[in-house]
Amino acid sequence: LAKTTQPISMDSYEGQEVNITCSHNNIATNDYITWYQQFPSQGPRFIIQGYKTKVTNEVASLFIPADRKSSTLSLPRVSLSDTAVYYCLVGDQGGNAGNMLTFGGGTRLMVKP
């Protein structure tokens, strides 16, 4: 299984850019990287997914270096409502969901005014 390692917590201020890095040294060739956001007492919400280089959507960017052993979720200009736990998951897209269902510890982001 491709285990993931993230910082336990991070603090930021409103309007700043936040970068959360996830290590996944054992990532396999078929594995994709997906990030979820979870607010207290809610189910996780999909943020972004990528395989290599850079992916950007309306809420975040995902940077993946060439060796794919890590990835960085970038949240531009965070607001108080971005305070949540962010999970990085790694798994293949071919139907083997085993890796994808292993949630790591997540990163608890606190955005301050």
Next chain:
Amino acid sequence: GAVVSQHPSRVICKSGTSVKIECRSLDFQATTMFWYRQFPKQSLMLMATSNEGSKATYEQGVEKDKFLINHASLTLSTLTVTSAHPEDSSFYICSARRETVYEQFFGPGTRLTVL
């Protein structure tokens, strides 16, 4: 699209009773549904994987006779916590996946409190 609901959102029961939690995919057919448990300040832990029409696959350490899972249709999976005890109090979350879409769609969760 891709909305998953859970019912109830919150339940309080007495020790020894059974509780059923429903997970529905509202606008798509879910060939596979997953059940997670999350204790306070902890990450999600996969309990079991259910495929429509077949028996659920339980993760190591999860008692299949205590946590009964039924996936009778492509839009509904149920988790029944039998003879619940206070240590079963937790946040239960389901997710659903379509056949050709890799992404999991999560439900809002069910807070179970066993007195």
